[in-house]
Every structure is written in C-alpha cells, then in structure tokens.
Amino acid sequence: MGKLADSPLDPTARAVADRLHGASKKEMIRSAAPALTKMVKHRFREGTWDNTQSEDGKAFLADKMVALDxxxxxxxxxxxxxxxxxxxxxxxxxxxxxxxxxxxxxxxxxxxxxxxxxxxxxxxxxxxxxxxxxxxxxxxxxxxxxxxxxxxxxxxxxxxxxxxxxxxxxxxxxxxxxxxxxxxxxxxxxxxxxxxxxxxxxxxxxxxxxxxxxxxxxxxxxxxxxxxxxxxxxx
Incomplete structure (x- = not known):
C-alpha cells in the first residue's frame, strides 16, 4: 500500500484520535476470541451468529470502544x-x-x-x-x-x-x-x-x-x- 493522505485533523485532535484508534485496535485483538466464543454458543442456542441482541451480547459490548475505522x-x-x-x-x-x-x-x-x-x-x-x-x-x-x-x-x-x-x-x-x-x-x-x-x-x-x-x-x-x-x- 502506498502512503496515505495526512489526517485532516489539527495536531491536538489528531493526537487524541490516533491514541484512540490504537486503543480500539488493541481492544479488538483482545476481544476477538471471547467474542467468537459467545457467537458460536449463540449460534447453537438461537440459530444465528448475531448475539448482539441478547442480554449477554449487549453486556459484552457495553464497555467496548467499537470505533469507526x-x-x-x-x-x-x-x-x-x-x-x-x-x-x-x-x-x-x-x-x-x-x-x-x-x-x-x-x-x-x-x-x-x-x-x-x-x-x-x-x-x-x-x-x-x-x-x-x-x-x-x-x-x-x-x-x-x-x-x-x-x-x-x-x-x-x-x-x-x-x-x-x-x-x-x-x-x-x-x-x-x-x-x-x-x-x-x-x-x-x-x-x-x-x-x-x-x-x-x-x-x-x-x-x-x-x-x-x-x-x-x-x-x-x-x-x-x-x-x-x-x-x-x-x-
């Protein structure tokens, strides 16, 4: 991939956004295995991979960043x-x-x-x-x-x-x-x-x-x- 365009944000906002984007990526990596386990269990119980509508799924996401790319x-x-x-x-x-x-x-x-x-x-x-x-x-x-x-x-x-x-x-x-x-x-x-x-x-x-x-x-x-x-x- 070639060099991407610079961020449109000013330096202060960019520093905060970049820190949060980095934290979001790390959180996604840490949460991947637990999230997949919950999805598999939900698939067998309810017949769907989407567990976000269950109380357990909503509780799991309650403190997650889930930031926009x-x-x-x-x-x-x-x-x-x-x-x-x-x-x-x-x-x-x-x-x-x-x-x-x-x-x-x-x-x-x-x-x-x-x-x-x-x-x-x-x-x-x-x-x-x-x-x-x-x-x-x-x-x-x-x-x-x-x-x-x-x-x-x-x-x-x-x-x-x-x-x-x-x-x-x-x-x-x-x-x-x-x-x-x-x-x-x-x-x-x-x-x-x-x-x-x-x-x-x-x-x-x-x-x-x-x-x-x-x-x-x-x-x-x-x-x-x-x-x-x-x-x-x-x-």
Missing amino acids: KSKAELCYLLCRSLDARRVVEAGTSYGVSTIYLAAAVRDNVAGTGETAVVYGTEHEPGKVAQAEQNLTDAGLLGYTQILSGDLRETLPDVDGPIDFMLVDIWIPMALPALKAVEPKLRRGALVLCDNVISGAKEYADYLTYVRDPHGPFQSVTIPGQGGVEVSMKR
Missing part, C-alpha cells in the same frame, strides 16, 4: 466540510472517536464566521458518555458537541434542525429508528452515512430497503471495502 472517519470529516455542515447527528458515539472528526469539521466550517455549529451525539451507556466528553475535551472540541445520554428514540426528536449530515454507527436494530427520528429535520441534500452495510447486510435489511426505495425519501449508493458503507442523500 480511521479512513471512514476521515471521509465523514471531508463530507461535512463539503456540505458546509453546521448541524450533525451521530447515532452511536461510544468513546467519541468519530465525534472528534465530526466536531473538527463543523468547527472548521464556521471558523472566522462568528456562527455556531454542533454535533449531536447519542450514547446509551453513561460511562461512555463521560469518557467521550473527556476525549473531546482533550481534543479541544467539547464546545462543538452535545452528547445526548439515553435512548436515542427519546432524545433525537428534540435536536434542532436543519441537519446537514448524519453518521449511523450503532447497534444495528437501532439504525432505522435513529434515521427515522432525525429524518424530518434532515435538509434536502443532507447525507447519511451508515457503516458495515455489506458485512451486516442481512441485519441491515430493513434499513437498506428503506434508504434504497426508489420512491422513498433517499437516493443511496454503496461503497465497498472494510465492511462497506451506505451513503444516502435526502431528496
């Missing part, structure tokens, strides 16, 4: 800059890794304008909310974020619109409810990026059917590689 996070930054985004929603903040890229983008969009910008993050686990806010503070970006703690079906309908960009990187059964909660406030031309739609195509079936409906509210394209992402534009 660096290249995808950088793509989110660039899309937000291109859209001149002022309001962004992130469904699935976790420890705030991708939030750093989103917040940096909206900050850079309003730099020197005197305008305000915000990234609304969502997170169900209180411990992750606290850690995400600390990571954003370390990156110098907390002032451009608002982490909504609790059930996103209750918190997202209250965000201010219009929304320019949305990242969906969350427990799969919540992907479509998250999108529908925000959809009325997505402006025309707003983009929604959803992660792992190829590797999780079966689990994302209802979400993909919705955003790919030729008569629906979105026009959608699929980008392969690293599990695949779906980029959908609000008509």
